[in-house]
Amino acid sequence: MSDPSPDKQRAIGESTRAKEVLLGLQCRATVLVVGVTLAVSLAACLFLFKATTNFFEEQHTEETLRLADTVALAAAPYFESEDPAHLKELAREVSERDPILSVRFFSRDGRPIAWHRRAQCQIPDVTVAWQLGATDIPIGVSQFYPAQAESPAFAGIVYPVRRLESIVGGGDGVLGYVHIATSLEAFGLWTRQTVNFLTGVGLIVVLISMPLSYLAVRRLVRPINALCEAMAAFSSGYLDVRSRVDRRDEIGKLSATFNLMADQHQRAHESLIQLNNELERRVARRTKLLRHLATRDSLTGLHNRRYFDEMLRRRFAEAERYGHVISCMMIDVDDFKTVNDRLGHAEGDRRLVLAASVIRRQMRVSDVGARFGGDEFVILLPHTDREQAKTLARRISAELIAAQHENNVECPTTLSIGVADTIALEPRDAERLLQAADQALYDAKNTGKNRVESAPMPARLQEA
CATH class of the missing domain: 3.30.70.270 (Reverse transcriptase/Diguanylate cyclase domain)
Incomplete structure (x- = not known):
């Protein structure tokens, strides 16, 4: 079989070197460091996102409760006087204020009395099926609803409307209920901004960590490569080759140990060469003597x-x-x-x-x-x-x-x-x-x- 051409040998050599680079310690360690950095950054971003989201939800819930309590206080006199017209006017007036999208008033038994929502704001009737006494109806708890095909994302809360005397003196005194839907547009905008910000931070961290990781790993791998080259040259017969790696860590200790081993091996090799040369000289002298004795007459010195x-x-x-x-x-x-x-x-x-x-x-x-x-x-x-x-x-x-x-x-x-x-x-x-x-x-x-x-x-x- 014929030998490969020089171009093919060169291509094989370049392919081999490329594989060594891709499978080398420097490449794998760099990928590992970047991967760990990316994973830590992603975990930190998720933690921050979750923490800030919880904080925003708590703030939004408190704001919604405050608005619901204010509306309930304003609607209490109209519930006592059974004046649906004023309740409707109150619902219209309140629903036009940000971030409220709609206001709905219900009687104590859950019957709708009055409601109003902003124009072109399709808020579903989430409380139509609400019945008094249902155990799964969260009273005074803000509920978050995702955006639908025709309705935006919003937070809704059902809050009791009480008599003024019961609020001051205690007791039940529930006259009815008010359902308030507040817009989550600001929350959505904040969420998108936060995601974009954290994504940008993550990309910046990755972009910064890649060259830094490469340089850090290169600083670690370069002396290892130099030590490997010295070992390869030494194993090829260049016994005077020594490692020039001078570090105060485990790699430096490995380099010093290799140099010590190389010195001992070289001295043993030189001693072996000297012994071998001396043995060859002795064998040559003995061979010459034996040849002389085998072909010469011991008395006269002539051939036998x-x-x-x-x-x-x-x-x-x-x-x-x-x-x-x-x-x-x-x-x-x-x-x-x-x-x-x-x-x-x-x-x-x-x-x-x-x-x-x-x-x-x-x-x-x-x-x-x-x-x-x-x-x-x-x-x-x-x-x-x-x-x-x-x-x-x-x-x-x-x-x-x-x-x-x-x-x-x-x-x-x-x-x-x-x-x-x-x-x-x-x-x-x-x-x-x-x-x-x-x-x-x-x-x-x-x-x-x-x-x-x-x-x-x-x-x-x-x-x-």
Whole structure:
């Protein structure tokens, strides 16, 4: 499946960042604070609205009772004289005064006597069905009626009309009743104004709380984001990153704790790196030593036979592939057993070490020299034919004799050397080259020792 294009990757990254912002602590905390502020503001507005509404209702009820009592006192003489005309005139006169909308007079048994209402004011006959003695008729209690299709909202009260003597001296003395309807237009206007005012206050509180909440939450979240960035960088491998949050609260304590943990982790990491480096150096030294011990002869310092056998196969294969000549030289210390028997094994070892040092000095970098076993040595000579190998063999023999004369060695030892190359090799394989050099060594020892002999050439090459 192909990788998404850069534009698509950018869109995915922006979408991811947008989700992180929307689901982040700053956004959620801001919404929470604004929501709580809005809820508290709404509750406060409702409480104030309810309290002021109750206060207005109480004030309106007291005013209505005062008006009803005043009308009842004025109507008492006309009830005593049974003068409906004056009652009607009184009802007309009173109903034209604000906030009264209508006035109705009833006899003691609930029969209508006189009434009047303002023109174009449709007040329903709320007391037509009123009957004297009904227990659910609220006497002297203001009742509020909502606005209907053709009538405004109003408050109505039924108030008893008593004789003047009963008012002063006590007793029942009820002559009739008066029903007064007062307008609630002022109350409605006040209600709308109050609702508009509280709505405006709520909107202002929300509009003010949103930026303030954002700034307050940002001040709280910013150090958390900075601490998260430091932690992310530290976990990505930047161990020198530290939090720069410096506060005297829980976030500051968390930042200080992170820095302390980072310091301890970095010190432990550095110690671990040092230990690991030291361990690697020790392993490298031990590996080098083991490799040296595995491929070197402990006495002479030359390579051992195992290493030589491996290099012989490798160099022979290279010579066959690229078509160049390679020679092999087998060296034997003459009369080595006699030296051991007459002068001791320690002297024999010193002779071997001396021979090895001479061989090492005469070899090239590309040559491979090894102790083949006992008093025998072998040298592999890439890019060298038998004549060049014989020249090198003579130099090795001469240098060994010269070195023994310089050191006044008792009973100097000589070398018998056999040389073979791949030119006269049949069949052509590495083992056959080694056998040819060994046969040449055998010929050198049988023909008087202290000699250099080469493997015989095939008859076809001699004729050529």
